[in-house]
Structure formats: structure tokens, C-alpha cells
Amino acid sequence: MLDTTTVRADFPILARREHGHRLVYLDNAATTQKPRQVIEAIVAYYSTTNANVHRGAYGLAVAATEAYEEARRTVARFVNAWGAEGVVFTRGTTEAINLVAGSWGRANVKPGDTVVVTAMDHHSNLVPWQILCQEKGATLRMVEITADGRIDLSDYGRALEARPRIVAFPYVSNSLGTVNPAAQLTKLAHAAGAVVVVDGAQSTPHLRVDVQALGCDFYALSGHKMLAPMGSGALIAKPALLDAMPPYHGGGEMIERVWDDHSTWNKIPHKFEGGTPNVEGAVGLAAAIAYLEGLGIDRVAEHEQGLARAAIERLEQIEGVTVYGPKDHRAGVVPFTYGDIHPHDLATILDRDGVCIRAGHHCTQPLMRRLGVPATARASFYVYNDADDIDALVDAVRKAGELFGAVAD
């Protein structure tokens, strides 16, 4: 386990009091809090290094460009990318997936083709494929999940029989916490001739990621879910694929030469970074990665999985509580319901004790339909959470039970 006393001291927001209580922030799957090391890196960038990147002929602009490109190398190293040129900075996972759908998808998916997604995909790894398939007259095939919240491998195999152009799945489910066998899924999809897109929004912050070992073609991540600023993120891609793809956004920076009626494109990754980029976000993301590496990503994984196991054990002792997701192979995400108390009511009651959880469909409506619930409550853990947070969660859930009286299942 991590030394949470030291870690917590790095997060200024944890000093906030919520309704007179200690802030118990358990909505880390939605976004994470920022350590002062990240906040200070952003302040330092604007205080000492700010200029527009890749165009100034003066020293300050060179320094800004160097900070931005150093951040790219940091991201590449962190996920073991194929090279820094295969790291495109985006606003986050959503934009990264839209980039793949809008560029590779548009260029390569034809009428009658199939795109495969799973029933546990976040809307950001579903809706872009729906839009693409509608535009191209292609078929979208959703792979079912098992009763305990894993990808149904036999249905996955059946879906691959259609020899899909694209297979997209989450490494870690944001709603269930399931850690999917991403390398195995990738191997099977490649054998069926598909290009593989992995939604890494929930895996990158929480476990050691090696995209080359996974073998996927595209991997999307969000900075704000791993201690970095909102609006930071990246698409990690095999450079050869990226190089062959048409541009996504037109504008400055992504061009080589511009004529009256046509243009030629800059080299990758700049071809996909039209307009002034979020340099602050990239610098903050690099600082977040340095922070996580300082803690040790394997220890981070162990810490939050330990908290999740303890929380599940304690919650399941409360009569009427149902925890969703698989028993093992899960990250620090704990989705649950409590008898007939609606998750929104649970969230309101917990909030009064300073406990922040998410209630709703978690941007996974097809999954909620399969679970047979309109919504769940979700507690999700990160580096600054500790045993006291679990106590606060469990006490507040019990309080909700008392307020709502006997809980009927």
C-alpha cells in the first residue's frame, strides 16, 4: 500500500471541507484530483516558458517547443509507444477515438464492412463507431458480456467471424472495473484481419501499460483521469498506420505547404495536431506521469485494488447491497446498488457526509440495460484514498439505509 499520509499532503483540494466533513473523493473514474507537482508544473510553464510552439525563431519559443516535445517523449515512454512520432496529443480519449474513426475509419471502412464494439464500452468508444457505420453503410456488432461482467469470449469469437475492419474495446471498464484480457483480444482480432482500437482511459492511470506488448494498433488515453489537467490526452498509434492516414483537423501546424486550392501535410504526429496545441496540458501530463512513476505504477495498482477489495467486502456485508462486476481481474472501481434506494438518492445522502461518488449510467447505457438497472452508484479509488475513506463510504451507505427504512430487494 502507498503511504497515503505523504501522498495526501500533495493534493491541496483534500483540505476542502464538505458539509463540515473531510472530503472523501471517490469519483476517480470520472476525474482525478491534481497534486501540487502538476499544478506547479503548469504555473512554472506559464511563468517561465510560454510561447507558441513549432514556429517561433526565438529562444523562448524553442524552449516552449522543447517542453511540449519532451512531454510527448514522456508519454511515449510511459506506455512504451512505438515512438514519439506515434503519440498525437488530443483533448482526451474521446477525441483520440474520434480521430481514429474520422480518419482511419473514413478512409478504410466500406459499405457492408463490420465494426465490432462491446456491450461494456463507454459511449466515447461506441458513438464514434455508430456515426462511422451509419455514414458508411457498415454494420456495428456489439459483443455481449457475461453475467459477472466480462467480455463474452464465445460471442467475441462469433463477432470476429464477420472479419471486421475494426475491433474496439476498453482495457478496463469504467462501469464494472473489469480488466479485460487486452492482449488476447487483440491477438484474436488481428487473426481475423481487424485493426484494434483500445480505450485506455481507465487502464493508463491504474496499471502498467505496454502498448507494444498489447500489440494493438491504436490506444487512447485521457490525462485528467491520471492526475493531469482536463483537456489533455493522447492517441498512441503505430507510426506506419498514422503515416498512411488522411488528416483529421485542417489548420495551421498540420500542413507542409499550402497552395490556393490544396495543401500537403506535415509529418506525423504534427499532421494530426492542427491549431495551437494544449501545451499546458502536455506539460501537466508529463508532470503527472513523473508523479505516478515516483509512486511506482505497480504499487498504485496494488493500492487501489486493495482498497476496492476491502470496500467490496464491507459493502457486501450490508444486507441489500449488490456489487457488480467480476470477482477478480478488476481495477479500483466498485459499482453497487442498495436495495430499492435509487443511486441518485444514495449520492445525495453520501455527499452530506463529504463522500463523493458517481450515480447514473456512467456513459454506458447499453451496459445498464444488460445489468437490468437504470443506474448504479460507483465508488472508484486512487492514490490518495485510504482506509478512512472506506469507513466513511460504508458508514454513509448504512445511514442511507436507515433514512430510507427497511430496504426491500
Added chain:
Amino acid sequence: MSDLGDLYQQIILDHNRNPRNFRAVPGANRTAEGSNPLCGDRITLQVRVEGDLIRDIGFQGSGCAISKAAASLMTGAVQGKTIAEADALFRSFHDMLTGGADAPADPKTLGKLAAFAGVRTFPARVKCANLSWHTLHAALENRAEPVTTESPSD
């Protein structure tokens, strides 16, 4: 706990557990669906309007305690009222929820609906209390549309 008690008053918990008029309405000539896309609350409201009068009203769907109790109490409050009276009630209810902590909740006008006064100190939950009322408004607005004006009971 006291402010939670203000929000989850006994009458609200009771209507959540045993919602009134939680049913389809025979011969309904107004229907609207209300949803809260962010949280997944969803209600279908059916109304039988005769002339200017709300003769019968019922709702179905799923939602939190606040939205379910609000729909239950709303259907009870507007049943047998004229459309103008229902509109006036909606305005008073809305004012109570959005008027800030000191806004008067007139028990004479609002009756049991005054139980929702506590919602105004929970801004994230105001939309839950309002959902069924907005849906009623949409249902009643349908009156000019051919599909409902052709209804035999109109």
C-alpha cells in the same frame, strides 16, 4: 442528518415507496415522455383531458425518490383541476424550488407539494423534482397537435 430530513420528508419517502397514479390511463389523449439524460430518470405521463379539465392522469417509469415522489404528488395535485389551475400550481411549485432559501412555500396554494421546499437547498436535485411537471407541461402543450385534437373525448 437534519437537512437530509428536510429533503427526504416522510411524505416523500412514502410516495417514493408507494407511488400514487403509477399506471397507464385508459382513454388518455395526452402523452409525453420526460427524461433526465444525465442521470437516466425517465417518466411517461398519460393524461385524459376533457374540455379544459384534467380528468385522469398517471405516470410510469423509473427515477430517484425525489422524481418519483414529485410525479406521484403532482398527479394527485392536478387531478380534477383545469389546465389553467395546473399551470398556476406549476408556477408556484417552480418558484418554491428556485426562489432561494427564503422563498415562501405557501401551504395554502401548494398543499402537500410544500413538502418539496427542502429540495431548494440541494441544487443538484431541483431537476428531479421538476421533471414530472415539465413533462406535464409538454403533455398539455400537445393539445394543438392533430394527433391529440382528433381524440374522441376532446
